Amino acid sequence: MVVFQVESMVSQTVDVLGKIESAGDVENIHVINKTAKVFTISNGSGNFKISVKLNDTLVFSSVQYKTKVLVVNEDIVFKKTVKVVLEEQINHLDEVIVGRVLTGNLLSDIDNTEGDPPINFYDVGIPGYTGKIATQSERRLNEATTGGGIIPLNPILNAISGRTKMLKQQVALEAKDELLFSIKARLSKVFFDLNPLEEPLIMDFFYFCQEDENFMTSCKNQSDFKILQFLEVKHKQYITNLKQ
Known part of the structure; x- marks a missing residue:
């Protein structure tokens, strides 16, 4: 009877409810699940659900935590629950001294410094822009679609010549490139762990994804889970x- 239970447990796939704990987010x-080639993502409370079998290998990965590998044992399969504690990833940098060394002696330190202290618009009481800096294409598009006078000529002339349309296409292309490289940097490791691809083909694959007409709607402002699902279909x- 015990032998039958063990054999059944080895071949049985179960949904395991997990809980991730850590000092951070x-x-x-x-x-x-590297064995079954399935994945999921934890929610705001650290909870997740994933399908496993006995001896499957689970990998927990995130930028801010050390990668943790867990082999599914009999206890996890029977209880259908698991708790995982992640350790924060701390990157130690070698001590670097920039500029001159200060001694703590005010008169000596003043003589030992060079140049004028930097100032900004707050120092002189001038209101300044603190938002996202526009790209060169975005600035050109803004110039092409605005103009002074009673009847602004820039927008009219640029619309007739096709320059406005060209600049809009350039801005859209830059937005797609920015999103593409963000996805590549953030999700390459987890995705290609599940969907192996030769190194020379990886960049070509990402451009293949970018060419999909639904690339922006499927990936912009979407969760990692939805982006990974999109990448799986494209793969x-x-x-x-x-x-x-």
Whole structure:
């Protein structure tokens, strides 16, 4: 009877409810079943659900935490629950001395410094812009669509010449590139752990994803989970195209 239970447990797939604990934020932790090639992401409370079998390997990955590997044992399968404690990733930097060394002696330190202290618009009482700095294409588009006078000529002339349309396309392309490289930097490791691809093909795959007409709506301001789902669909299409 015991032998039958063990054999049944080995072959049985169960949904495990997990809880991630740490001193920091536990939302959006990547939970990967490397054996079954499935993944999920924790919610704001650190909770997640994932399908496992006995001896499956689970990997917990996030930028702010050390990667943790957990092998599914009998206890996890029977209880269908698991608690995981993650350790914060601390990057130690070598001590670097920039500029001249200060001694603590005010008169000596004044003589030992060079240059004038920097000032900004707050120092002189001038209101300044503190938002996101526009790209060169965004500035050009703004110039092309605004103008002075009773009847601003810039927007009219640029619309007729097609320059406004060209600049809008350039701004849109830059936004797609910014999103693409953000996804690549953030999700490459977790995605290619589950969906292996030769190194020379990785960048080509990302450009393949970017060419999809739904790329921006599927990936911009979306959760990592939804982006990974989009990448999975595109990965299958990409592999099919390679075989053809």
